[in-house]
Amino acid sequence: MLATLVEWEHDIIRERIADRRGAIKARGERSAGRVPLGYRTDPATKQLVIDEGAAAAVRWFFSEAAKGTTTNDLVKKANRKKLAGKQWSSRAVLRLLTNQIYAGHRPDGAPGRHAPIVSAELFSKVQALIDGRRTRAPTKPSERDADEQNAIELFNAFVLRGLLMCGTCGKTMTPSMSEAITPKLVKRFQRKPNAVPRFYRCRTAGCAAQVPALEAEQMVRAALDQAPESWSAEDTAKLATYAAAFDLMWPINQKRVFGACCAAVVWNRKRDGLDIELIPHSALVDDDGPSGPLTP
Template sequence: MKATTSQKAVIYCRVSSKKQVREGDGLRSQETRCREYAAYKGYEIVGVFCDSVTGSKKKRLGLSAVVKHLKAHRKDGCVVIIDHIDRFARDVRWHWDLRDLLREAGGKLESPSIEFGEDADSILRENLLASVSQHQRQKNAEQTRNRMRARAMNGYWVFQAPMGYRYERVAGHGKMLVPQEPLASIIGEALEGYASGRFEGLTEVKRFLESQPAFPRNSNDEVHIERISEIFSRPVYAGHITIEDWGLRLVPGKHKQLVSLATWQAVQDRRSGTAKAPARADISEDFPLRGFVSCGCCGKPLTACWSKGRSARYPYYLCDTRGCPESRKSIRRDAIEGEFETLLTSLKPTEGLFNVAFAMFRDLWEAKLASQHSQGGTLKKEIALIERKVDALLDRIVDADSDSIVRAYEKRIRDLETQKALMRDRIANCGRPLTSFSEAYRTAFDFLANPCKLWHSEKIEDRRAVLKLAFAERLIYVRGEGYRTAQFSMPFKLIGGAEMNEKEMVPLAGIEPALLAELDFESSASTSSATGAFASHIRMRP
C-alpha cells in the first residue's frame, strides 16, 4: 500500500569560514548531494540549515536552528541529513555530544557517506571516522601555522593588516604590507611626536589623532587610549615582526617602515619609564598657556577660568596654590597672553642672522651625513660582541639550576637581541636621511623664522607645540611686573633672537662639542626637551 505521508527530513551543511561561502561552492554542493540522497530514500525536505564555522566548535547558529526545529516537530521523527561526517564535527568529543543533542531532540542522523548504527561495529567505524576528521583538522592547522611562521621568519606579516597598512600583491613577494595613506603618515607622525616629546602623554596623542579627519573613530567620534597603546606597542610600524607565541622577536620585515626602530624603541622606553601626569583635560583654545606659565611667587603652574561679571564673562589666569601670597589674584588673559606674544616676537631673528644659522645647519647636516657612512663597520663589530655575550648566557642557562636565575638570563638575552636589532636597523639606514634638507628646512626653519605664525594657528595642538619647541622650561610670570627671563630652547639660543647679533654667531668649527651633542641629529628621541622635539623634524636616520 502506498504511504499517505513521507518521512520528513532537514539538511545540515557546513563550511569552515565565511570566505568559503563568498568564494566557494561548498554549501551548495553539499545540499545537492543531500537532496539526491533524500530523493533516493523518498524523504520530504522541509528545511536546509547552514553554518560557516570551524568544525571544532560546538556552538553554531545553524545547528542550534536544527535542534529547535526538531523539538518543534518531535512527533514527525525528523531525519537530519549531512553530506559527510566531517561536515558534522571535527572533534571526537563534540561529535558525540552533538549526536546526543540531536537524539534528545527527536532527530535521526543520516548521510550518503556512512550508515549510522547502534551496534558495536557501527560505533567503532563512526569513532574511527570522527577521529580521522579531528586529526585532519589538527594537521591542517599545524601545517598552516608552520607555513605562516616560516613566512614570518622571512620577514612577511601574516595576519590582518595593521592600521596604516594594506595588503598588495608585489612581484617576487606575493601579498605583503604596503603603507596606506594618509593613515600611514598620521601614525608615523604620532610615533615620532611621542618619541621626541612633542606629545607629553597619550592624551595629547589622542587629541592629535582626533584632529585628523582621516583617522577612524568609534561610535562616540573619539579615539580610545587603548587603540593608541596597541599601535605604539607594535614593532611592525618600525619594519620588524614580533610574534611571541611563535618565538619570533624583532625579525627584520620586508615591508616599508613608518618610523625607525630607534624611534619605536624610544616610544617603549618612554612608556615603561616614570609615569607622567596625564595632559590636563581643561586645556583648551580659551587658555593655551594654562599649565605652562608658573606663578612668580610660589613657582606652581597658573590655572585659568572665566569670571562672571555684571553683564558678561571675563577670562583670567590665576595662582590657585593655597598659602601663596598671590593665591586667587587674577591676571587678565589679554595681559599675560599679550606679553607672551611680545616675548615670542623677540625670538624672530634678522634676515642676515637667519641666513647664517641656515648655512650653519646645512654644514652640520652634511658633516653628519658624511660621518654616517663610516659607522657601519663599528656597528658590525658591536653586533659580533653582542652575539658572543648571548652565546655565553646560553651556556650559563644550561648550567643554571634556579628558575629565577634562568629567567634573569633570558631577560638579559632579550635585551641583547633588542640591541642587536637596533644596530642592524642603523646599519641598514646608515647615511640615509629621513627627508631631504630642503624638506626639513620648510618645516623646521619656517618655524624658527617666525614662531608667532604657528602660535596664531587655530589648533590648540599647534599652539602648545610652540611652547615646547621655543622654550626649554616653564615661563615664570610675576603679577604686575611681567615675565622673568625666559630659558629658550637650543635652536633659538643658536640663532640668538633678540639677544645676539650676526657678529656673535660662530661658524660650525667653533661650536663646542657639548653644544654639538645637543644638536646631534642622532639625539635620543626619548628626550622630552624642546631640543629633541625640534630635532625630530630635521634629524638624520641613525
C-alpha cells in the first residue's frame, strides 16, 4: 500500500515537472539533457552558451562536410588531429552533423533560445549531402518494437542510466553487461569472478572508468536514508517515505526516484566511491522548478 501511494504521488510530481518543462520548451529554452560538444551551460540560467574552444571543432566538421568530405574521411582526419581530445567514430560524427542544436534549434526542430554555432544555410547543405548518400530511407519502429522497448524500460535493471557521471572526464557512464571481471576490480570489491555481470562504464578514450552496477546502485540507495541536516523536517520525512518504499518499486520507478532525489551522482575514481548530491522535495515541486538536473 505504501509503495502504491508513493508511486502515485511520484506520478503527480512527474506531471508537474512535465508541465514546467512544457512551458520551458514553448519558450525555446533548454530544460535538461546532455550538453552537446561546443556548448556549456550557464551556471545561472542553465541555458546553453557557446564554448568557443570546443565550438571550433564543430565548425571544422561542418565546413569539411560541406566540401563533400565523406563521413569515413572525416573520422580519419578528426582522429589524426585528435579533435576535441576524443576518439571519433562514424556514428559519432553523423550524430554531430545531424544535431539541429548547432543551427540554433531544439532537438525537436523548434527554434531555440541559444546561439547557433553554424548557419542555417551551412546546416541545410550538410543535411542534403548526407541524405544524398543514403541508400534507403530510415525505417520507423513498428508497434511491436515500441511495445518491446516499453517492456525493456519497465524491467531495466540499470536504474542509474543517464544519471551516473564519471568524475574524471564528466561524461555520462553507460550500462555494460560482461561476465569478464578484471582481477583488479574483483579485489577492489571483494567479489568472485562472474558474480557481477552488470557495470557502468565510461566510454571516453583514455578514461575507461568502470564500477559494478550493484555497488553503485546500493550507494545511491543508502544515500536516501541520510538526509542532510540542513533539510527541513518535511523534506527529511518525504525522503524517508521514498526510502521505505524503494525496494518494493518496479525498476522504472526506482530510476525515477533516483532522478528526482539526486541532483548529481558522480563516480569518484580516486576513492572508489560516489559523490552524491541530494535535492529536497520542496525544491522539486516548487513553482520555480527543480534546483538540479532531473531524470524523468
